[in-house]
Each structure stands twice: as C-alpha cells, then as structure tokens.
Amino acid sequence: MTETHDAVETIWRMESAKVIGALVRLTGDVGLAEDLAQDALIAALEQWPESGVPLKPGAWLTAAAKHRAIDLFRRNERFRAKVEEMGRQTELERNMGVPDPDMLDDAIGDDLLRLVFIACHPVLSRETRVALTLRLLGGLTTEEIARAFLTPVPTIAQRIVRAKRTLSAARVPFEVPDRAALPARVASVLEVIYLIFNEGYAATSGDEWVRPALCEDALRLGRILAELMPAEPEVHGLIALMEIQASRLRVRVGPAGEPVLLLDQDRARWDYLLIRRGLAALERALTLGGQLGPYALQASIAACHARARTAEETDWERIVALYDALAQIAPSPIVELNRAVAVGMAFGPEAALEIVDCLAAERTLATYHLLPSVRGDLLAKLGRVEAARVEFERAATLTENERERALLLARARSLRSE
C-alpha cells in the first residue's frame, strides 16, 4: 500500500506542472487550478492502490482535475462566478463535451510555458516568484522550499497564498507575452531560475557553502525552459552558465567543508559530463546568433575556465574582453569587481588595483565581503602585506557564511606570520 502511495507522490511531482498548467488554462486562476489539481491527487491516492497506476498517469490526473472543475462549475455558484469573472467559461464549456485525456503535446508545452510566465510575473516580488516557480514548475512542497531557503514554513506558505491572490487580483492573463513584452518577461524568468541556482551554489547564509539539490532543481527548470523556448539564445546561455558552474560543485568544497576557490580547484575532479553539456548549450546560444546577452557572456567566461586544463593555461585576456563586453550591456559594480580580478591576472595587480580603488566609493559594495577580499589579494601580490591583512580581516567581518569567514581569517593570519 505505502509503496503505491510513494509511487503516486512521485508521479505527482513529475506531472503536477502539466496538470496545473492545463487547469489554469481552463479556469484562468492559479489558486483554483492548484486546488483542483490537489483534488485529483487525492483521487489518485484513493483509487490507484486499488486499480493500479494508469498507463498514462499524467493524462489521468489532468482528466480527473478537469472533471472536478466542470462538476464545480455546474454545481457551485461561487465557482461559476469566479470562472466567469476570469472570462474562462467558454474554455470550460468547450471542455464539458468530451474530456480528452490524450492532450496534444503542443498544448501541454504551451500551457507549461504560460505557467512559467505566470509564476515569474513582475507583479510578484522576486522572492515570491522564486517560491511559486519551485512550487508550480518544480513540484516542490512548501516544506521543501522552506528547508531549501532556510525560511520558516509558514513564511513560504503565506508567500504562496499571497502570490495567488495577487495574480488573481491583477487578473494576470495566462499567456505567452507578445513580442514587445517578451524580452523583459524572459529576463524575469531567467533571473528566477538563476536565483534558485545561486542559492544552491553560493549559499548566502548558514553553515553550508553549497546546497546541490537546489542547483539540480534550477538546472532541471532551465533544461525544461530550453525545450519550451528553443529559439531564445539567452535560455541556452543560462543553461550553459549553470551546467559549467555546476561541474565544479564537488570540488568547490574541501574535505573540512571549507570553500576551494576556482584557481585552487583540482580540475581533474570537475564534472566533465556537465562541462560537455554546458559547452554544447553555449554553442547552441552562439549559433542562434545576435548580440550575446549577459548569460551567454558569463557562460563564455565560465567556458574559458572550463577549457583550461590548468589554472595557468587560462586565457585571461579573452576573459577581460568578455568582461568588457559584459560591463557594456549589463554594467554593475559586481561585474566591475570581477573584471578587476581578470585584469589582475592578465595585466598584473597594479592595473587591477586601479579598478578596485574606483569601486571603493560604490555604496552597493560597502558591505560586500568580496571587495576587501579581492583588494587584499591584489595588495598581497604587490607585497603590501600589512594593508592586505587588514583587508582580509575586514572581509571576514562582512561575510555571512561561516566557512568563508574561516577561510578569510586564515589568509589574514598567514600574512601576519610572513
């Protein structure tokens, strides 16, 4: 019995996005759709242990949820009013005739893509988009999202409830944005996926430096998106970036849980399956043509590192050129700081220090630990040991990650003993 129960839950995770997508198209409302989909899950939990898992479980779940929607529409005044308010009654009535369990693949894909755009809609706050995307598209439970983001469960639950209410109140349409709105909306989707990835890759708080499960979730979402929007170069750019970064996951952390920086990593232990996939995705982005976007540029930088067999072989001049391009289209103090590091490697610490010192007045970096950390590194290379030590100590007080703090303090100590 429990075995079937687990199987139902697993299938639910695999199919829920498609089921919810179909139901949002029908009802026009994410909250309603999720409730109906939950009803279908309960029906499956009741029936499958007796009847066995159907041949096409996803289609079964969707059909069950649709039946439930139609049933409610006929019987429940409030539900009918709600659906009519969303302008969805014709869609629902059209489905009343013969509920077709074998939906066309195209329709499923379209629904999924629309669901992505709803979950990442700009009317929602950034953290809400992240939670809703993991819930609707990733099939994660509220508890799992809370655990991943080290946030209390009620906070996430409330965030999701409020998100559904916001979408409903704003009457956000279930559609793929038109050509004019598309670039900004795609950017919002990519940002959400990359935020999820980064939360796993460089855990911003807590004792752990990496939470690989979140990276895997982000990668899966990215790969799904690439199939839904194969002609968008930046989607492939983002996947390339994530795959290449993820290829270093297992060597980013040392045996004692301490972070190991890119140039100190054992390259033989990188994951070459992911690197190969990343380089292929980058190739796809480049083949689609046009000016490179910020993700494709960052992926190109990551690819420079991935292609270098040893840290010394790194093509730093090309990396500087790529950062120059990135600074043109997506200028930010963080990009500038990274550019400084590359300049330091390509043209020496003096040139880099000039760039870093220009950033000293940057208010957005005032509490950013990597600024003093990079500056400390450059000063150390220039032999200004005492100044370097002060910078590392400052960086240690700024980081929120325990492991990183230990690493920075160790560097400061090593300078003292010299």
Place this chain on the structure above:
Amino acid sequence: MRYMAIVKATEESESGRMPTEAELAEMGRFNEELVKAGVMLEGAGLLSSSRGARIQYSGSNRTVVDGPFTEAKELVAGYWIWQVRSHDEAIEWAKRIPFQAGEVELRRVAEAEDFGESFTPELQEQEARLWAQAAEQAKQ
C-alpha cells in the same frame, strides 16, 4: 542525484539486428520526454558484443578476450544517465521505457563522497583525470 539505466542485452540485440523504424520512433518519443522533463543527461546504445572485447586482470597480467560473449542477459546493450530527485522517480521513468521485452537495471551513480575514506584524494584525482581524458577524446 543521478541514475544509470542499464539496458540488458537480448538474443535479438546480440544478433546485431537494428531496431525497426517504428521502434526507433517510439524510443525517440521517450527520449524527447526525458529531455523535456530535464531528466536526460546522456545516453547511447551499444553495438553487439561481437564488436567488443574483455580484459581480464591477474596481478600484472592482462588477458584480452574478444567478443562475442554468451549469456546475453549479462551483457549491456545501452544506457542512459538521468538526473532525478529520487530513487522512485528513476523507477517511474524506467517503467515508461517503451520496451516490450527485456530488462533494465537501475544503478545510482556514486558521488565522490559515497566512497568515504578509502577513496583517497589521489585516487579521486586519478579517476577524474581518466574521465577527463575520455571526455576530451569523445569531443574529437
């Protein structure tokens, strides 16, 4: 987590018979599902064991035995590498493979930490270097 789905050979696959157009189309659809779900990392079919060889080790001695090999069920005819969230998900995908007969074995791909203490950093490095070379050769 990653799983390797190992497709066991059959008399038919060992005979060198290539899949029919209909079988290929059906497998293509299944692979497409894997890709669309973000599950597929890689996969390939293997030619019959008559095109392979076995290398046996005994101390410093190496004995090479050319294929074909008997006992089709013990041979491998193909594989996938999947990224899934759970053991159950791997099983669910495996159930959906459009085979009419035969067997697939699911094995979880070991991450470095699964080897524990006995897998020293030097060994890890060596192993990964081999993989790196293999990956490099695959590109050429």
